[in-house]
Amino acid sequence: MTRLSIPDMNCGHCTAAIEKAIKTIDPTAKVSCDLRAHIVEVESFLSERAVSEAIRDAGYDVKAPAAT
Numbered sequence: 001m002t003r004l005s006i007p008d009m010n011c012g013h014c015t016a017a018i019e020k021a022i023k024t025i026d027p028t029a030k031v032s033c034d035l036r037a038h039i040v041e042v043e044s045f046l047s048e049r050a051v052s053e054a055i056r057d058a059g060y061d062v063k064a065p066a067a068t
Helices: 012-025 046-058
Strands: 002-005 030-034 041-042 063-065
Touching: 002 046, 012 030, 012 046
Parallel strands: none
Antiparallel strands: 002 041, 002 063, 030 041
């Protein structure tokens, strides 16, 4: 599982855009967004780098992986 901090994720539109970006490159991915904590968790065959790049391409900043 990949767990990332997305500091500028703050609404339903943000979570939908992030989920869409990830599912575009892996339709089977399981994506969980926690708005309050600004955390995205992804279960996928994708690497952390690929997930981060997809989120950045959607217009969101990705900080260091979130602590588990």
